[in-house]
Amino acid sequence: MSDSFLTRIPSLSDAQLRDLLQHPRKYQRRALEAAAAEWRSRGFQVPEGALDEPPAPPRTGFLRDARGPRMDRIRLVTGSILAAGALSALVLHRFAVTTAAPFALEDENSKAYLRQLEMMGGKANLLASQVRQGFASLWQGTTLAYTVFWISVAVAGIFWVVATQTGHGTRD
Numbered sequence: 001m002s003d004s005f006l007t008r009i010p011s012l013s014d015a016q017l018r019d020l021l022q023h024p025r026k027y028q029r030r031a032l033e034a035a036a037a038e039w040r041s042r043g044f045q046v047p048e049g050a051l052d053e054p055p056a057p058p059r060t061g062f063l064r065d066a067r068g069p070r071m072d073r074i075r076l077v078t079g080s081i082l083a084a085g086a087l088s089a090l091v092l093h094r095f096a097v098t099t100a101a102p103f104a105l106e107d108e109n110s111k112a113y114l115r116q117l118e119m120m121g122g123k124a125n126l127l128a129s130q131v132r133q134g135f136a137s138l139w140q141g142t143t144l145a146y147t148v149f150w151i152s153v154a155v156a157g158i159f160w161v162v163a164t165q166t167g168h169g170t171r172d
Contacts, residue, residue: 009035
């Protein structure tokens with residue numbers, strides 16, 4: 001705050017000074033003290049609590065204490081997402097069908113297939129094939145249960161972060 005503002009305070013009207021003292025959160029401490037001194041010099045009584053430090057708003061976040069119905073709903077939705085994901089993963093894991101063929105050699109894992117894949121497309125083709133096979137394996141058998149669980153944890157985390165933002169740039 002510059003001193004030009006402090007020199008401008010005596011030229012403010014009574015209504016402007018009253019507004020400044022009634023809304024202390026909008027102004028800095030130095031401005032409030034200067035306005036209170038000017039208000040007293042004009043023969044008025046400074047309102048109670050005009051120079052008190054305003055209480056800090058409760059901070060929200062994962063490990064911070066936040067109260068109110070909004071936070072209760074956020075916790076309920078986050079817990080529901082986690083519970084639904086964990087229950088789904090448990091059911092999938094319990095009823096997963098695994099096809100065990102310990103001695104069968106699949107075409108995609110044979111040396112001849114991998115060599116031919118590398119000869120036709122190079123190392124990039126081999127790598128792309130392995131990535132595709134790895135991604136496809138996430139959606140089969142017991143690994144599907146782990147995939148569903150971790151997706152639900154990620155969705156719950158993203159929901160929590162988005163829902164507990166303070167919203168500085170938004171309108172209420």
